Amino acid sequence: MCKDEIIDNLDLMVESMHLVQERFSMRLKVIGESVKQIQKTNPSFLKRYAEVEWDKIARFRDLVSHHCEYVDHENTSAPNQPNQPDRP
Numbered sequence: 001m002c003k004d005e006i007i008d009n010l011d012l013m014v015e016s017m018h019l020v021q022e023r024f025s026m027r028l029k030v031i032g033e034s035v036k037q038i039q040k041t042n043p044s045f046l047k048r049y050a051e052v053e054w055d056k057i058a059r060f061r062d063l064v065s066h067h068c069e070y071v072d073h074e075n076t077s078a079p080n081q082p083n084q085p086d087r088p
Contacts, residue, residue, distance in 0.1 A: 025064050028060065028061060028064050029061050029064055029065050031057065031061070032057050032058050032059075032060055032061020032062070032064070032065075033061055035054050035057045035058045036058045036061065039054065039058065
């Protein structure tokens with residue numbers, strides 16, 4: 001494989017990684033929006049699973065949707081890590 005082919009393959013890999021990140025972020029938004037709707041329409045459902053931090057999921061959706069400049073896409077898969085702020 002020549003140098004140009006390697007560079008082309010690396011460029012394709014980087015582009016693919018960005019697409020995966022975008023899709024992952026979109027799924028987080030959908031999950032968070034769903035949680036927000038359930039909080040409004042049927043909060044007793046969420047109380048059955050009190051161990052889940054529903055408010056954090058909803059707030060994370062807001063962060064990803066409205067404050068994307070604060071999102072570190074390298075760490076999006078682990079939003080509850082100590083180095084991640086609750087809010088911008």
